[in-house]
Amino acid sequence: MTEINSTERKSSGVKKVISWLLLIIFLGLGAFIYYKYYFVFGEGVKSGYLNYAVKKGNLFKTYEGKLIQEGFGSGKAGGITSNEFVFSVDDDSIFRQLELNSGKFFDLHYKEYHGVLPWRGNSVYIVDRIVNMK
Numbered sequence: 660m661t662e663i664n665s666t667e668r669k670s671s672g673v674k675k676v677i678s679w680l681l682l683i684i685f686l687g688l689g690a691f692i693y694y695k696y697y698f699v700f701g702e703g704v705k706s707g708y709l710n711y712a713v714k715k716g717n718l719f720k721t722y723e724g725k726l727i728q729e730g731f732g733s734g735k736a737g738g739i740t741s742n743e744f745v746f747s748v749d750d751d752s753i754f755r756q757l758e759l760n761s762g763k764f765f766d767l768h769y770k771e772y773h774g775v776l777p778w779r780g781n782s783v784y785i786v787d788r789i790v791n792m793k
Contacts, residue, residue, distance in 0.1 A: 722748040747780020
């Protein structure tokens with residue numbers, strides 16, 4: 660009888676260790692996914708002329724846009740280009756307003772994430788409101 664009890668205790672202890680390891684792995688994976696895709700890393704306002712606002716995508720149709728900012732940036736291979744802000748929009752009403760006013764000067768408030776989700780857009784920058792339009 661003592662052999663059976665010690666075997667049961669050992670298997671019970673192994674089950675506890677495995678259960679705890681699975682719980683820790685599950686919580687760690689959840690924390691990583693939250694940090695990578697849902698934690699707001701930064702937010703701010705970018706200003707510039709709206710170059711385009713489009714709806715595109717193969718499986719998930721998302722709203723994408725580009726602002727051309729004033730000033731110059733360093734281009735590829737030593738050239739000079741304009742500063743560009745490529746962003747995604749997750750709200751239909753904001754996209755409609757951008758679409759109808761292409762070429763105008765905008766101040767756009769955005770949130771920056773660490774990773775891209777296919778249903779949220781193609782960019783880590785998500786515009787959540789229009790601050791000003793001229």
